[in-house]
Amino acid sequence: MHTVTLFDGTPLPVMGLGTWTMGGRSHPDPSQDARALQALAAAFAIGYTHIDTAEMYANGHAEELVGQALRGQDRRRFFLTTKVPYSVATRSYVRNGVVPYCQQHGIVVTAYSPVEEGRLRVKTALAEIAAQHGAAPYQIALAWLVNQPWVITIPMSHNPEHLQQNWDAATIALTPEQMARLDGLA
Numbered sequence: 126m127h128t129v130t131l132f133d134g135t136p137l138p139v140m141g142l143g144t145w146t147m148g149g150r151s152h153p154d155p156s157q158d159a160r161a162l163q164a165l166a167a168a169f170a171i172g173y174t175h176i177d178t179a180e181m182y183a184n185g186h187a188e189e190l191v192g193q194a195l196r197g198q199d200r201r202r203f204f205l206t207t208k209v210p211y212s213v214a215t216r217s218y219v220r221n222g223v224v225p226y227c228q229q230h231g232i233v234v235t236a237y238s239p240v241e242e243g244r245l246r247v248k249t250a251l252a253e254i255a256a257q258h259g260a261a262p263y264q265i266a267l268a269w270l271v272n273q274p275w276v277i278t279i280p281m282s283h284n285p286e287h288l289q290q291n292w293d294a295a296t297i298a299l300t301p302e303q304m305a306r307l308d309g310l311a
């Protein structure tokens with residue numbers, strides 16, 4: 126299998142396995158368990174080691190099935206990727222322990238919908254910190270994410286200006302005081 130080499134030298138297989146609809150769609154559908162487990166076993170036998178999941182797939186059940194399928198396999202050979210709902214305004218994954226757990230164990234967290242699908246409200250703290258940096262408030266919202274250890278993000282935009290702003294946001298270094306102020310926003 127062709128691989129891309131990550132910066133640390135780790136080879137990541139270019140062909141992964143998606144799991145959307147395995148074990149259900151928006152809700153768990155146990156009648157699909159055997160089918161999903163068979164598919165996962167067949168994939169592992171072929172040589173798939175890169176599995177993409179998302180908590181929303183079958184409301185978490187797809188991830189449970191992947192976990193079940195991985196029992197007995199050499200876990201060190203596998204890449205499991207997933208995504209979590211994380212932004213200045215949305216902290217459920219901090220409250221439920223996922224983000225702290227990943228940060229403590231060196232697991233990269235991908236924050237999707239980092240500007241709340243374009244609906245992130247610009248509160249005073251965000252606006253003031255943006256002014257201090259000569260930046261746009263949404264850039265600060267993105268910088269707040271990527272200034273955290275082990276957190277990356279994937280803002281979507283069709284607008285070239287926004288694309289550039291979002292790209293540049295990765296280089297904005299927030300002070301500990303600014304991070305703490307934004308931590309307190311939710």
Ligand SMILES: NC(=O)c1ccc[n+]([C@@H]2O[C@H](COP(=O)([O-])OP(=O)(O)OC[C@H]3O[C@@H](n4cnc5c(N)ncnc54)[C@H](OP(=O)(O)O)[C@@H]3O)[C@@H](O)[C@H]2O)c1
Binds near residue numbers: 179240279281282284
């Ligand atoms: N469950 C999942 O696995 C899951 C779910 C949702 C998303 N995702 C992934 O995560 C990606 C990002 O999440 P998302 O698309 O839901 O939400 P998002 O990135 O938070 O928001 C995208 C919206 O924000 C606007 N926007 C982006 N940058 C901006 C900026 N600098 N200033 C002003 N507006 C800006 C965009 O409009 P313009 O085009 O006008 O800039 C677009 O309408 C998705 O595209 C998808 O790849 C995964």
